[in-house]
Amino acid sequence: MIPHSKVVLEEEDLAGVIGVLRSGQLAQGRVVSSLEEKSASLIGVNHAVAVSSGSAALHLSLLSLGVGEGSEVIMPSYVCTALLNAVHYVGATPVLADIDPNTYNITRENVEKVITDKTKAIIVPHMFGLPADIDAILSLGIPGIEDCAHSIGATVNGRKAGSFGLVSILSFYATKMLGAGEGGMVLSNDRGLIESIRDLRAYDERETYTVRYNYKLTDIQAAVVVSQLNKLSAFIEKRKEIAALYNHGLKRVGVRLPVVPEEREHIYYRYVILLENSPEFMKEMRKRGIECRRPVFKPLHRYLSLPGYPITDEVWEKAVSIPIYPSLTAEEAHRIVDAIMAIL
């Protein structure tokens, strides 16, 4: 079976982890600090705070922006429930926006429709590694959290995704661009926001009491990400090569592919195709030894029983994510194209 996603762990990654284990400093320490510096420098912002997951990063970002009860937070419907959870953690109200059928991201137009005088923030994910129209969305003037869980290394006009928002977040979940099992990062140029996030991340040995969290990353996890960061460009190149092979192979069959605007760089965290009868297609692929997935399990408006997200519904019904990761071989990629051609 060709799995849908696969962790890439090489000898040098293991050596980094063994080094940490031998050092005896397992919890947050100098490797976490080093990862924070490297992440800030990669994205091109001044500060970064490592946390235990992308969800924790979203939670602390919302708290640092003063989002709470009575506030509304805009996000796409076509995204995982981590965003919905984070907004509920702080007692705020999620407000969903529909997406662009070509990039699967929220658009300025759809965001504008749902702004009210209670809107306090917007979470903008760059879905599947293809950046959203971030400048246009942020020009609406709402404090923006850029969600780069899928898009570490992607660029817009040559500038890294994650450097546009007031705050941005990363996820280091096992199957993400950089995978440490679990982990996350908050980034910002705003020192005040970053200091409040640093304060909330850990609870021990404080002069004054306020509710704080244990959202720390360990040096063990950080060692994996630090090691993989050195290979991020190579990972992205490999993903792009596979995507080019798929683009070429699939242009003769009737699948819809995302449209990548010229100024945006798609890093292909996921390769998503749209086709009729996607559940049947996935079954057929499985019969041929290829695991495919719905790239978003269920849109948020369906969990919340809200009507009125026609593009999200269409994309969700038709979208299939086919395997793409740096260790996928050319032979496997050809097998995948051949299977798609045979089924369609």
Ligand SMILES: Cc1ncc(COP(=O)(O)O)c(C=O)c1O
């Ligand atoms: C767009 C997006 N944001 C945030 C998260 C949450 O990340 P984590 O799983 O590290 O909590 C995910 C998780 O997959 C995600 O897809």
